[in-house]
Amino acid sequence: MLIADRLQKTFADIQAVRSISLALPPGRIVGLVGASGSGKSTLLSLLAGLLDADSGEVSLNGKRVPGPSEVLVAGHTAIRLVHQEYQLMPNVSLRENIAYAVRFYEKEYQRFRVDELLKLCRLEAVQGHLPRQASGGEKQRTAIARAIAEKPAVLLLDEPFSHLDLPNRTLIRDLLFDLVRQEQTACLFVTHDATDALSIADEVGILQTGHLIQLGPPVVVYRKPITAYAARMTGPANIIRARHLPALGLAASYHPDACFCLRPEQIHLSVEGIPATVRAVFFKGSHFEVEAEVNRYVRLRLLTTRMDLDIGSAIQLQIAEDAVWWLK
Numbered sequence: 001m002l003i004a005d006r007l008q009k010t011f012a013d014i015q016a017v018r019s020i021s022l023a024l025p026p027g028r029i030v031g032l033v034g035a036s037g038s039g040k041s042t043l044l045s046l047l048a049g050l051l052d053a054d055s056g057e058v059s060l061n062g063k064r065v066p067g068p069s070e071v072l073v074a075g076h077t078a079i080r081l082v083h084q085e086y087q088l089m090p091n092v093s094l095r096e097n098i099a100y101a102v103r104f105y106e107k108e109y110q111r112f113r114v115d116e117l118l119k120l121c122r123l124e125a126v127q128g129h130l131p132r133q134a135s136g137g138e139k140q141r142t143a144i145a146r147a148i149a150e151k152p153a154v155l156l157l158d159e160p161f162s163h164l165d166l167p168n169r170t171l172i173r174d175l176l177f178d179l180v181r182q183e184q185t186a187c188l189f190v191t192h193d194a195t196d197a198l199s200i201a202d203e204v205g206i207l208q209t210g211h212l213i214q215l216g217p218p219v220v221v222y223r224k225p226i227t228a229y230a231a232r233m234t235g236p237a238n239i240i241r242a243r244h245l246p247a248l249g250l251a252a253s254y255h256p257d258a259c260f261c262l263r264p265e266q267i268h269l270s271v272e273g274i275p276a277t278v279r280a281v282f283f284k285g286s287h288f289e290v291e292a293e294v295n296r297y298v299r300l301r302l303l304t305t306r307m308d309l310d311i312g313s314a315i316q317l318q319i320a321e322d323a324v325w326w327l328k
């Protein structure tokens with residue numbers, strides 16, 4: 001189990017990581033979501049033993065992970081970090097890039113392990129390609145294969161899904177899912193887009209200006225975000241002030257300035273309810289996202305499969321009292 005205990009890191013006057021504690025057990029996936037500059041990469045480097053913490057510590061199975069200033073070669077053999085830029089050797093094939101990680105083993109085992117990794121990472125068909133002949137998704141999977149070649153206890157990934165198209169994102173997601181189950185690897189990835197984190201992680205954390213402000217199962221973090229920032233980082237959200245509750249047919253029970261979150265899928269179109277006017281309709285493939293104006297102060301995003309809505313359509317909305325989630 002990888003444990004971070006009150007990690008702190010400051011660069012000049014920027015507090016990049018502020019007292020972050022978390023636990024990463026084997027066979028589990030943790031996804032950390034945060035805006036640009038929230039401290040994601042710094043935290044990964046600290047967890048990998050590639051950056052010295054100002055205070056706090058990282059331990060793996062009860063043993064402290066030393067920072068780079070304490071060892072000759074920075075990093076820990078059982079903790080692997082996959083960078084955003086993949087960092088592959090440019091002049092050798094994808095297969096050789098992976099084989100390099102197991103070069104000190106017997107030839108027969110090398111061949112066996114590389115074949116196994118190529119299969120796991122769905123790279124068999126392109127194993128002879130050079131990195132420049134490979135797609136972003138293939139390079140990402142090669143970087144992951146190389147990182148897991150020696151069966152590390154912990155796999156850390158920096159934005160593994162960014163710059164990839166939907167089929168490749170799905171491939172990486174399935175690969176991490178299989179890997180963690182098969183090899184009991186502990187996996188932590190950081191991302192600025194929560195979609196993948198919510199679908200694959202056992203726990204999702206929200207990073208804001210160096211603080212880990214929330215950590216919990218995806219459904220809980222999505223349904224009960226602690227702040228407006230956490231709500232927005234985890235998906236589309238209507239953030240509304242309490243003073244507008246009566247206009248939504250809900251009891252005004254809080255301070256007028258308090259904010260609450262309503263997820264778009266919690267607002268339903270009905271034959272009778274709060275009158276609203278459609279101001280925009282966005283086609284999303286499986287459904288439409290609709291922007292509805294309730295009055296000059298309140299516009300709501302909602303989801304529907306109805307095909308007949310257009311700008312200016314009159315609609316009626318229903319919102320259950322228990323859909324309202326108060327934010328700090």
Ligand SMILES: Nc1ncnc2c1ncn2[C@@H]1O[C@H](COP(=O)(O)OP(=O)(O)OP(=O)(O)O)[C@@H](O)[C@H]1O
Pocket residue numbers: 011012014015016034035036037038039040041042043192
């Ligand atoms: N080596 C450094 N020297 C000075 N400041 C740094 C250094 N590394 C990071 N920072 C600062 O620390 C803060 C956190 O940076 P970090 O790269 O960890 O954020 P991030 O969430 O990974 O951002 P992004 O999503 O844009 O990569 C930022 O304000 C950044 O400018």
